[in-house]
Amino acid sequence: MTTVAAMGALSGLRVLDLTLMMAGPYASMLLGDHGAEVIKVEPLEGDYVRSVGPYRPDDQLRNFGGYFQSVNRNKKSIALNLKEPEGREILIELVKQTDVLVENYRAGVMDRLGLSYETLRDVRPQLVYAAVRGFGDPRTGNSPYVNWPAYDPIAQAMGGIMGITGSSDGEPAKVGPGVGDIVPAIMCAFGVLAAVYRAKQTGRGQFLDVSMVDAVLALSERIIYQHSYEGKVPKPEGQRHPFLTPFGIVRCKDGHITLACHTDAFWSRLCELMERPALASDPRLKTEVARRENADLVYGAISEYTMKRTKRELLEELGGHVPFSPVYNVADIAADPHFAAREMLVELEHPGALGRMAVAGVPVKMTETPGGVRRRAPMLSEHAAEILTGVGIDEQRLKSLRDRGVVG
Incomplete structure (x- = not known):
C-alpha cells in the first residue's frame, strides 16, 4: 500500500x-x-x-x-x-x-x-x-x-x-x-x-x-412536498410511514423489529413467510393503495405472527428474504458480525x-x-x-x- x-x-x-x-x-x-x-x-x-x-x-x-x-x-x-x-x-x-x-x-x-x-x-x-x-x-x-x-x-x-x-x-x-x-x-x-x-x-x-x-x-424534505402537493401539515408519525404500508416498527416477543414490505412483491413474500399466503390476495390488502387504506389490518396480521417469536427467531425466518431488521441496542451492535466485518x-x-x-x-x-x-x-x-x-x-x-x- x-x-x-x-x-x-x-x-x-x-x-x-x-x-x-x-x-x-x-x-x-x-x-x-x-x-x-x-x-x-x-x-x-x-x-x-x-x-x-x-x-x-x-x-x-x-x-x-x-x-x-x-x-x-x-x-x-x-x-x-x-x-x-x-x-x-x-x-x-x-x-x-x-x-x-x-x-x-x-x-x-x-x-x-x-x-x-x-x-x-x-x-x-x-x-x-x-x-x-x-x-x-x-x-x-x-x-x-x-x-x-x-x-x-x-x-x-x-x-x-x-x-x-x-x-x-x-x-x-x-x-x-x-x-x-x-x-x-x-x-x-x-x-x-x-x-x-x-x-x-x-x-x-x-x-x-x-x-x-x-x-x-x-x-426532512418530505414535509415540504406533502404540504405543497397535498396541502397537509404532517404530524408525528409514530411507528408507521404516512404512505407506505407495511413500513415501520412492529412489536415482537422480546422487543421490536422493523419491516419495509410495502411493494406488492415483498408483501406477497412476507405473507408466504408468515404462512398466510391468502393475505396477499385479499382485496383489502392486495395493492399498495389498499394496504395504506387498511393499515391497521396489515399491522394486526403481522403482529399476530411476530408476537409469538423473538428477535433472533424472526432474524432467522425473515432475514435476507424481505427488508427486515431487529431493532438493535448497542450491545446487539457489538455482538453482530456485520459491524466487526x-x-x-x-x-x-x-x-x-x-x-x-x-x-x-x-x-x-x-x-x-x-x-x-x-x-x-x-x-x-x-x-x-x-x-x-x-x-x-x-x-x-x-x-x-x-x-x-x-x-x-
Missing part, C-alpha cells in the same frame, strides 16, 4: 479547525478520517466538550472523555489565545499554509477578531472558509434569527424533524442522535470538498455557509486510562485510498511545538508565548 493510500484520499489537504462542541468538530473529523491534516485550534481552556465526559473510572488525567474522543480523532491540537494580537498573528501565519478553515462561532465573532473571511482571503486567496451556524451567515442570506444561539434540539425543532417524530397521538419527540449537529456537519464536509475542487481549478477559494436549521429541513467499532488508546475504548468507525469505504481512525483525539495543545515549528517559531519563543498566555 502506498503512503497516500495508507493516509486516505484527502492526504495533503490541510484544515484549520476552529470549532467547538459537535457540528463543526464532526465536519472536520470527516475530513480527517479520509487523510486531511486537521489542526484543531482551541481556546486556552480547550473545547468545552473536553469537560463533558463520559470518563472512564480509572482515568487519572480527565483531559477529555468519550464525547471528545469520538468526534476529534485524527486531529492535532494547539491552544491559541485569539484575543491577543500575537495569537491572531500566529493564526494568520497558519492560514498561509492552509487549504480549509472551518469555524462554528456565532456570526460576527471572527469578524470582530479581525479574522473575517475577507481578511483571510487576502492572505490566502485559495482558502475555503466554512462556517456552521444555527441560522446561517448574513453573507449568504440574512436570517432574522442570525444572532440566536442554537444547539441540536433547536435545529431539530425549527428544521421540522421534531414535528414529525414521536407518538401518533401528536406528541413530538427529539431524534436520539444529534442529527441537528451531525447532518449540518456532513453537508459542511461535502461543501468543503466541492469548494476545494473548485479552488484547485481556479485558484480562488470561497465562503461556505451551512445553517443547522436549513440542513435539518433538507433532511465492516470495522465500525474501532478501539483507541485513552491517555490516563487503562485499556482501549471504542468509537464509531468510518462508514465511507474506499478501495484505493481507504480512510480510517488512525489516531486518538489530542490532548489540549499537544501538538503546539510541532505546529508552530512549521511557521518558524522555535522552542525559546514558544516558551515565551506560553508564559504570556498566548499559546497553551
Whole structure:
C-alpha cells in the first residue's frame, strides 16, 4: 500500500479547525478520517466538550472523555489565545499554509477578531472558509434569527424533524442522535470538498455557509412536498410511514423489529413467510393503495405472527428474504458480525486510562485510498511545538508565548 493510500484520499489537504462542541468538530473529523491534516485550534481552556465526559473510572488525567474522543480523532491540537494580537498573528501565519478553515462561532465573532473571511482571503486567496451556524451567515442570506444561539434540539425543532417524530397521538419527540449537529456537519464536509475542487481549478477559494436549521429541513424534505402537493401539515408519525404500508416498527416477543414490505412483491413474500399466503390476495390488502387504506389490518396480521417469536427467531425466518431488521441496542451492535466485518467499532488508546475504548468507525469505504481512525483525539495543545515549528517559531519563543498566555 502506498503512503497516500495508507493516509486516505484527502492526504495533503490541510484544515484549520476552529470549532467547538459537535457540528463543526464532526465536519472536520470527516475530513480527517479520509487523510486531511486537521489542526484543531482551541481556546486556552480547550473545547468545552473536553469537560463533558463520559470518563472512564480509572482515568487519572480527565483531559477529555468519550464525547471528545469520538468526534476529534485524527486531529492535532494547539491552544491559541485569539484575543491577543500575537495569537491572531500566529493564526494568520497558519492560514498561509492552509487549504480549509472551518469555524462554528456565532456570526460576527471572527469578524470582530479581525479574522473575517475577507481578511483571510487576502492572505490566502485559495482558502475555503466554512462556517456552521444555527441560522446561517448574513453573507449568504440574512436570517432574522442570525444572532440566536442554537444547539441540536433547536435545529431539530425549527428544521421540522421534531414535528414529525414521536407518538401518533401528536406528541413530538427529539431524534436520539444529534442529527441537528451531525447532518449540518456532513453537508459542511461535502461543501468543503466541492469548494476545494473548485479552488484547485481556479485558484480562488470561497465562503461556505451551512445553517443547522436549513440542513435539518433538507433532511426532512418530505414535509415540504406533502404540504405543497397535498396541502397537509404532517404530524408525528409514530411507528408507521404516512404512505407506505407495511413500513415501520412492529412489536415482537422480546422487543421490536422493523419491516419495509410495502411493494406488492415483498408483501406477497412476507405473507408466504408468515404462512398466510391468502393475505396477499385479499382485496383489502392486495395493492399498495389498499394496504395504506387498511393499515391497521396489515399491522394486526403481522403482529399476530411476530408476537409469538423473538428477535433472533424472526432474524432467522425473515432475514435476507424481505427488508427486515431487529431493532438493535448497542450491545446487539457489538455482538453482530456485520459491524466487526465492516470495522465500525474501532478501539483507541485513552491517555490516563487503562485499556482501549471504542468509537464509531468510518462508514465511507474506499478501495484505493481507504480512510480510517488512525489516531486518538489530542490532548489540549499537544501538538503546539510541532505546529508552530512549521511557521518558524522555535522552542525559546514558544516558551515565551506560553508564559504570556498566548499559546497553551
